[in-house]
Amino acid sequence: MTARKELAERIEGRLAGRSGRSLWRSLDELAREPAVLEMLRAEFPGLPDLAEARVGRRRLLELMGASFALAGLTGCGPGEAAGEAADQAIPYVTTPPGLVPGVARHVATAISRGGYADGVLVVQQMGRPVQLEGNPDHPASLGALDPIIQAGILDLYDPDRSRSVLKAGRAASTNGMLKALVDRLPALAANGGGGLRLLTGTVTSPTLARQVAALKRRFPAMQWHRWEADGRDTLRAGSVLAFGRPVDTLLHLDRAKTILAIESDFLDGAPGHLRYARDFARRRRAAGEGRPEEMSRLYAIESSPTLAGARADHRFAVRPNEIEAAVRALAAELGAGPAEWRRNAPGWLAAVARDLSASRSTALVHAGPAQPPAVHALVHAINDALGAPGQTVTYIEPVEADPVDHGDSLKGLVADMAAGRVDTLLTLGANPVFTAPADLDFAGALAKVPLSVHLGTAPDETAMLCTWHVPEAHELERWGDLRAFDGTVTIQQPQTRPLWGGWSPQELLAVLDGETRPDGHAIVRATWMERFQGKGDADGMWTDALRLGIVPDSAAAPLSVSLLPGLADRLPPPPASIPASTGGGTLTALFRPDPWLRDGRYANLGWLQELPRPFTTLTWDNALLIAPATAERLGLKNEDVVELRSAAGTLRAPVWRLAGHAPDCVTLPFGFGRRVVGRVGRDVGFDAFPLRRLDQLWQLPGVELRKTGETHRLAATQHHQMIDSPDAVRHATLDAFRRDPGFARSEEPEHSLYPPYEYPRNAWGMAISLDACIGCNACTAACQGENNIAVVGKEEVLRNRQMHWIRIDTWYEGEAAAPEQTLFQPMTCMHCENAPCEVVCPVAATMHDADGLNVMVYNRCVGTRFCSNNCPYKVRRFNYFNYAADDNRLPMSWNPDVSVRARGVMEKCTYCVQRIRNARIAADRENRPIRDGEVKTACQQACPAEAIVFGDLNDPDSAVSRRKASPLDYGVLTDLNTRPRTTYQARLRNPNPELGEA
Amino acid sequence: MNASTETGQELARVVEPGVTALAVTAHVSGLVLERRTPLWWWVGFGLSFGLFVLFLAAVGWLFIRGVGIWGIDWPIAWGFAIGNYVWWVGMASGGTLISALFFLTRSDWRSATSRIAETMTVFCVACAGIMPVIHLGRWWYFYWLFPYPNTMALWPQFRSPLHWDFVAILVYVAGSLLFWYVGLLPDLATLRDRARRRWQRIFYGLLALGWQGSSQHWRQFRMLYGLFAALMAPLVCSIHSIVGLDFAGGLTPGWHETQFPPYFVFGAALSGFAVVLMLVIPLRRALELTGVITLRHLDVLARLMLTASLLLSYCYLIEAFMPFYRGEEREITVMTSLLTGYYAPWYWAKIVLNGLVPQLLWVRPLRLNRPLLFLVALCVVIGMWIERYVIVVGSLHRNHSESSWFVFVPTVWDWATLAGSVGLFLTGFFLALRFIPMVSMFELRDLLHKKQAGGG
Amino acid sequence: MSVRRGTGHSLRGRLAAFDDPDAMLEALRRLRQEGFSQLEVYGPHAVEGVDELLGRQARALPLIVVAAGGLGAVGGFFLQYWGMALSYPLNIGGRPLNSWPAFAPSTFELAALAILLVGFLAFCRFCRLPRLYDPIFDAPGFERASQDRFLIWIAEREGRDDRELLRQLLPEGDGVRIDEVPA
């Protein structure tokens, strides 16, 4: 596609610094020139001293205390774990108030995902953030976190972040940028801001909205455009179709008995998905906890597999265009649409409809953002017919500020830019050059804008092509405010001084108001003082809001909306079964965001790149996902590189056969193939955006695949999946469970030659409920953050050397085309009481402690790897290279409570022993036992579904003991007499008898 | 018929007629003292040394980068290093068995071959000893396996089969060295006394420690040698049993086998005899030892190899049969994947090379056909390496946890280490050829004397 | 002064050389009958019967070796027991602190090690090795003792001149010659 190629060339042109290699190289070299260095120093007091020597982790802690400037962004990880010689101790000059060296502090704030807030607690060590935990008081997180938010800490310390203002891709001075903007103001004022445009992603920030409103008063003609590549336009449009006005829909899965998920993302990605996951999981666990009648039933219709689909009791993999037909038919069945829609309805539909209507007002239907507005409108109609509103769904005013259709909005902007009607463009956070639909050729239009300023945390494609790039302060470095899926507001407070200076969007906007040194704190505070006025003690409310991490009762009020009549006529005509082949091909391409990189903005985060994708377990790559049957037909194997041809253009991509994918369509995950990105995200995967068109954002019909004969190695972390229920994963239907509650139990060899050890104090144990687990990988990410687990890179993953301590094993039941069910099993160290690994270690580097933990002493390990061989669960990980040192992250970003492992050392899950020990110390200081729930492992804390429970087995009332009392409780491979401390609760399915044991 | 009776007599002779004590002494010590270093030695040594340099390179890079340069992965955390170790230590057994076991059985054919065999053992053990050390992720801490008082107040974990192994290999190194050296003393004295060049007289004089051959010396010598032989025979069995326990001690399906100790002893014996044959066949010509290393020796060694192969084949049968007999699901998985899966070619190669090829040796003419015999021995040596490779890797790649099943793909560094270790062995052996008498002269003198006494 | 067994040559004597071990044995027998007590035999290999004639045995070595083995075994086991059960008792995979079956292999190996080392040292002690110099080495033709000759050394008896007697006992010629050994 010429426009793209041209764009690529232009970016390359900009990148072609003195080194001609990459932006970073050129910047570093620039930075070494004294003159530039001086200039940059003047600009950024925080700029690292490039001569700083390498510093170890613990030393860094003290250095950190001194000041960030001293921290020395030495870009190198810790070396051999031995302490450095001739080391120094560096105290503060004046201790910051409330800071106790060596004691962690938790500070509440929020991090945005697609514009929506997730409440977090930032763990602070020596005045620097070291970790993110969910804020239990926040409605959207309830203490859990998804991998993306957790990676925020890595994002903060990303050494590839934008460090200075860029002019045309070269380091420049902030003053220059300010001057350029300010000089423009008079002209803008003259024509009422005619040429002034603002481009952002989804914005929920009340402050930002207030500022824009103010600006609009000053520059009436200015316009505010929005573009979110994986946005929720379709839902908005759907609600407009149904109700004549945009509304947001909140789901109440805790009240839902029968659920229909139409390629729904309520478990993976929808605003509030963490909350939804918890509510959903609670009802799924009900049966195991003795309340079988409460167990919900989930149907799923989808083309591209979703986590919801994986958890469905009945999952129907259908072609994309069949979905709308099915939904129409369902609407008809439930009297929410004309009878003729019922024609050529799939066989199972009637049963589903009956089941739904049977559980009126506890039924719930939800569709994902990839579905056309019509489907969403119909979903509203169906929910209405089922009496869901007020029961299982509530409608609220859209949380997004001033909601518009992003597509139209962007289209309008590009049109004006191309027509030269735009002279000043401020892009806040967004990266349209990479994410905008290809047919718009945003880059081309951008070239016609005389003054374009881009604000971003990292220099990206847009930054390169704008006249100015301004480094954006990370959300943990700045003041701001955000709203959650339900409207609850969180005021973001900075957790540290900006590492490299950096501006917040609010501050940059203020510049248009003539302020040259705006103060983010003042701006945000102004908003809230204004709102708190008249509600009493404004300052008190402000501080409360900061402390709690939410503005009390700021959630949006339920909205009563009613369906407009005649929906059937207003609906756009359903897509022809197979559109008159536009590209000659008969396949349909589905555009879906990569679960971790989303629209590509997280491409430089090693944790996310290496975190296995659900189902495929792929890392460091995206692949063209295709149903095994279809692949068979086309003669495609995994890792075959195919050329995909369509009217929208062609692209090359490696193939991955995905069980449960609908036939005759392929999924193209976008977010990969970034051009301008840091060291981690460079040259990873293929870019699917070039095929994405404004009118075909989510699916592209008429696609054909041509085998190129080449192959591209894909780094998956699990190589054997399809298997008929390995003994490790146990499951049954609800009825089977009723008949034989103990079906999962396996008899353990009671006799042992050895006298048993006593664990009088605590006996730590873990229970993992397969019934709750939704396979979201939050635990894996949390563990990686908490335990300093290094990222190893694609080459090493190809050798199967990934380091994750807890992995999600994925199993399919049934045949590949339409697996009857997908089973997820988090696997980690079982802390066997008769641990096979310990006996074979020749140096006693791994043994049991008094609480029955299987302890791994890294500094004693010589690396015989016998323990790994002898571990039946294969949960031990080995540092084949000095991964920690090679990891591209700042020393200060490691967790100081955990040793960073050296080369040649074995490591594994420790039940977060550092947390246990800290709790033990706290308890001992007060001469009391550790309370139940006082120790939470990182994985348990992050799990939105409460699948993981950890605690003391000696205490019969502890949560974990109660879990293990469930009849579903079983241990894996107990026939080896390993006596694992971690046990599982079997998965139950609740199929509809009418549809049989599907 | 004439010919066959002749071979019959030939096969009865451990020493060709007309060979005298002085002649043997003169010839053997001449090889070391007077003879100009022959071309074949220079060529052989050059090649071996080249390989040895490769070994240094491979290990050097390993020390710089870490064991990640090998193909080992997860779950297959053990690879070539361990396979090589078992292979080398197995071949080492050959020397000890021949010179210790058959000393106890008073087999007269042992005398001429024992020296070659023991020398082989010494250098094989050296190669074997290095492998477990470089196998470690942090090799520079290998001394933590020694039980010595330290500031950490820590001890090794004596329960670990690996630690048994560590102790065993340690003792075996000491044992084979001492056994070899003690056996050398009288011959070193002979060299000392026959040497003409000053450095030779001093060199061998020092090594001989002042051996006089007095009745007192001989008496103590024979006593000690007897005791050592009586110790080395069980010792060599114990070390291979322990190597077997390295695997049997683990609960990986395919390793957890009660039969492994004898299994590994038989395997060791097989490769041991094979490698002795591979050395003896060329050497008896190259060193003109046909007079004392006769067809009888080759025949005996060949038959020993056949016997060992039969014993091992029996173990193979049991190994394949047991899982199905027990009906233990996971073991069946491993076995079937070995029989038909990714590693099937290796598995069958081991069956053919170690089990079937040696069966040729049932036929006497084939036994006496030196080139063929050499080839058979070569097959066995290769086959035994493959066996260890299959045991180490094949079992791990079908472990208890299906989700972690993966395969092992060796890297160039794996192969370099293997080839290099062969270089290390040959370099040492060639040096020994040059400076050590390759036949036990005093034993032959003894033998010849007895033969005369016995009117042979 | 007396003869130190196996080596002693601090006193004068004579050295009779034989090509054939049997002749040597014969001569030795005669010497014994004539009451020669201070005798020593050198040869390129051990000859049956010599020890009997000289009335010597190697009893000590086996006893020492067995003792060493015993001590090695006991010490070896105690070392393991000490480390695992007494010095730093750790719960290793729920195994008993005193996992004696697991200590057995190393115990055996350590016993073997003790035997090897002690055995070798004891051997050196009895043979008084290393002993690079000994006057006997200077005896003419002694180098043949390590190749093909068998020598009998006859100590000179105090105040007696055995030259005649020896000439009768060991007639020179046919592989027999007698040399004076310098003190």
Next chain:
Amino acid sequence: MPGVFGPTANILTKLVLYTLLAGLITLAGGAWFFPNTSYATRVGIAQPQPVPFSHEHHVGGLGLDCRYCHTSVEVSATAGLPPTHTCMTCHSQIWTNAELLAPVRQSLATGTPIRWNRVNALPDYVFFNHGIHVAKGVACTTCHGPVDGMPLTWKGASLRMSWCLDCHRDPAPNLRPKEAVFDMDWKPTAATPSGEQLMARYHIHPETLSDCSVCHR
């Protein structure tokens, strides 16, 4: 033909053998004793400091409490080094222009911290917690030695694993009543409870204290 070696050879051999033996013994002995030499442990060797701060003067002389400077010792893993500010609380009043204190004043002025040379360093893989030790009646001087007698601070103990274990296995002898933890010259009297009593009072269970996970994570 005469023998290879002369009579001296035997003496030389003996000499060589005995030297080897002696060497071996010295080596072993050295390996045994060296780790406990103050050269290896640095115990008792005063560290030079940018500012020659004297505990002898401040603690022994003026009788400052440890916690005046090491504020977080009771609640945190680290005892905490005093910020420049702490020094200046007094030294803005007294010795205001002493040459010795120039670095301190400069530090406050420029906001660049003082870089002290570390006296007690633990490797990164050892996680020590001051708070719990103080809470259980382990006195400062038990590990840091008679600090009130140190003109320049030195290491009070080897801080070796074996040294830690000695106390973790048998804490009783090293315990004193909490109240006396910061007391520099505390002597047990007839009234002071025995170590065993203190262990009971503070719920100290030695059997759990030699777990590896107590210090290594």
